[in-house]
Amino acid sequence: MAQYFSRRNLFGAPLWLAAAGSLRPTDLYASYLASRHGENYRQIGIRPLINAAGTYTTLTGSVMSDDARQAMFEASKCFVPLVELQQVVGERIAKLIGVPAALVSAGAASAIQLATAACIAGKDPDKIHRLPQTEGMANEVIMVKQHRMGFDHAARASGAKIVEVDTLEELHKAIGPKTAMLFYVHIYEPKGKIREADFLAAGKKAGVPVFNDAAAELPPHDNLWKIVESGFDLVSFSGGKGLRGPQASGILVGRKELVEAAALNNNPYSDTIGRGMKVGKEEIMAVLKAVEVYMQRDHDADQKLWRGFMEHIAGEVAGTPSVKTEVYIPGPGGHPIPYLRIQWDEKKLGLTYAECAKKLSDGEPRIEVNTASDEINLASYNMYPGEERIVAWRLREIFRDAGKA
Ligand SMILES: *Cc1c(COP(=O)(O)O)cnc(C)c1O
Numbered sequence: 001m002a003q004y005f006s007r008r009n010l011f012g013a014p015l016w017l018a019a020a021g022s023l024r025p026t027d028l029y030a031s032y033l034a035s036r037h038g039e040n041y042r043q044i045g046i047r048p049l050i051n052a053a054g055t056y057t058t059l060t061g062s063v064m065s066d067d068a069r070q071a072m073f074e075a076s077k078c079f080v081p082l083v084e085l086q087q088v089v090g091e092r093i094a095k096l097i098g099v100p101a102a103l104v105s106a107g108a109a110s111a112i113q114l115a116t117a118a119c120i121a122g123k124d125p126d127k128i129h130r131l132p133q134t135e136g137m138a139n140e141v142i143m144v145k146q147h148r149m150g151f152d153h154a155a156r157a158s159g160a161k162i163v164e165v166d167t168l169e170e171l172h173k174a175i176g177p178k179t180a181m182l183f184y185v186h187i188y189e190p191k192g193k194i195r196e197a198d199f200l201a202a203g204k205k206a207g208v209p210v211f212n213d214a215a216a217e218l219p220p221h222d223n224l225w226k227i228v229e230s231g232f233d234l235v236s237f238s239g240g241k242g243l244r245g246p247q248a249s250g251i252l253v254g255r256k257e258l259v260e261a262a263a264l265n266n267n268p269y270s271d272t273i274g275r276g277m278k279v280g281k282e283e284i285m286a287v288l289k290a291v292e293v294y295m296q297r298d299h300d301a302d303q304k305l306w307r308g309f310m311e312h313i314a315g316e317v318a319g320t321p322s323v324k325t326e327v328y329i330p331g332p333g334g335h336p337i338p339y340l341r342i343q344w345d346e347k348k349l350g351l352t353y354a355e356c357a358k359k360l361s362d363g364e365p366r367i368e369v370n371t372a373s374d375e376i377n378l379a380s381y382n383m384y385p386g387e388e389r390i391v392a393w394r395l396r397e398i399f400r401d402a403g404k405a
Helices: 015-020 025-036 039-043 066-075 082-097 108-121 125-130 150-157 168-174 186-191 196-206 223-229 256-264 281-296 299-317 353-362 387-401
Strands: 049-051 101-105 140-144 161-165 179-185 210-213 234-238 250-254 324-328 339-343 366-368 370-372 375-379
Touching (some): 049 387, 082 250, 101 108, 108 125, 108 179, 108 234, 108 256, 150 161, 161 168, 223 234, 223 281, 234 256, 299 324, 299 339, 353 366, 353 387, 366 387
Antiparallel strands (some): 339 375
């Protein structure tokens, strides 16, 4: 089981799973637990969970690939010059992806902050020292109004003043001598009125750097280079979501001059805005490995595997009266991976969506899903092979017992 995320073994189902079809749920569960090694969490009173919700930071993002985990372990054993390591790994990641330059950050939010610092202070040591004070510097960051989100705090933390625009016309008007950076959020394109290409073109025309936050936008894997290829000067990705690197890692990719400026605003240098977002040798080496593995993965096989998880669960619960299921891939504004929507008549079944989610979360093993007012919703991305059987079994059990005291 521990081998699942390595490429070699993607479909090499572990022995216990081969027998799982003939096991009773309790045996299946015991076998599952033995395979997942969550004991250190249990010892301190934390119950590990089956993540059928998605790559949420609060549920710890994703789980590292075996290769990344091993790289982290090996990296932890000896000393290296950290500045040199950042440089070499940045170059290697850039080459692997096919972008001009890359920098390892402490997460995508950290990449947002560093991108902003790079666009405000550049490589000027005095300005780097003064951030987040920005007197005498261009410090306005323009965002589409509907793209405002918690993570734009990271841009403000570098001293940026956010200027909101609603229409393309407003955008053109807002760009001026005080503009430091244009900030787009890739997944929010459908929310606003300004198309990504138009936003980009406005920045290009004015000669202002344009940044795109694509933290959780893997898959599709080609986002890794396509957003830069399309013309964005800087793009951020979370290392602990789609890439399956360490949770506390990210990458900033893009134009060489700006990535270099970001690096100068970053740790390990002490007198920088980035010093509090330190990345250690362990994260740096692990994120390099995560990118390597991600570039070689069979992404179509992943999609098939994930769809299989969702279809299995859908098939298992289909017989329950009033239960409806749908396996689907969200359109623009969603993550292109298979999800499963389960709906039922709450009155007929004697079970609300919230109650169902609570029972999944309170039970053993703990299972986390998404709830809405009219469905429970499962994401496939973070599930291990075999877990779809456990989720299906728990759901059937909950449905069977619904309405009973
Ligand atoms: C998750 C996320 C971030 C933050 O990523 P971290 O790697 O956790 O710092 C930023 N922006 C968006 C859109 C995200 O989904």
